[in-house]
Amino acid sequence: xxxxxxxxxxxxxxxxxxxxxxxxxxxxxxxxxxxxxxxxxxxxxxxxxxxxxxxxxxxxxxxxxxxxxxxxxxxxxxxxxxxxxxxxxxxxxxxxxxxxxxxxxxxxxxxxxxxxxxxxxxxxxxxxxxxxxxxxxxxx
Numbered sequence: 427x428x429x430x431x432x433x434x435x436x437x438x439x440x441x442x443x444x445x446x447x448x449x450x451x452x453x454x455x456x457x458x459x460x461x462x463x464x465x466x467x468x469x470x471x472x473x474x475x476x477x478x479x480x481x482x483x484x485x486x487x488x489x490x491x492x493x494x495x496x497x498x499x500x501x502x503x504x505x506x507x508x509x510x511x512x513x514x515x516x517x518x519x520x521x522x523x524x525x526x527x528x529x530x531x532x533x534x535x536x537x538x539x540x541x542x543x544x545x546x547x548x549x550x551x552x553x554x555x556x557x558x559x560x561x562x563x564x565x566x
Contacts, residue, residue, distance in 0.1 A: 442555055443504035443516055447497050450523070450548045454494065457541045464535065497523065513559045520553030 461467055474482040476490070496519065504512050527545045534542065 439555055439559055440505045440509075440512065443512070443552060444501050446548050446552045446555070447500040447504055450497050450545055450552075451501065453541050453545045453548065454497070457538055457545075460537060460541075493526070509559065513556050516552055516556035520549055520556065524549045524553070 470477065476482055476486060479486055479490075500515070500519065504516065507515070524546065527542050527549060531539055531542055
């Protein structure tokens with residue numbers, strides 16, 4: 427009698443990338459939430475300080491919004507954009523977000539570094555998958 431084995435259905439690369447961006451966003455949100463429990467954080471926020479970025483300004487808030495909206499948008503964009511554009515965006519944004527993640531490690535508490543470690547893994551996988559995006563021969 428043949429033994430039944432669970433099927434591993436292939437997952438399109440676009441879906442893998444979307445899931446990685448969604449995971450990255452979840453890690454951002456959890457880290458931002460947990461950091462609120464650090465002594466003095468809420469007080470610092472209530473006086474309009476962005477910590478190492480200094481005082482809150484409209485420009486800084488717009489830049490922070492762009493930094494956070496980009497990966498949130500990539501959850502959707504990675505799955506709907508043409509393959510060449512999606513691949514290019516993932517290859518460009520991956521290293522940018524990797525550098526930003528590494529910069530947040532400086533002077534961070536242990537829990538923060540742990541979650542950033544997972545972020546670095548997710549970002550590295552995004553770049554690696556985009557780099558190894560499967561190609562096929564186009565018919566003419």
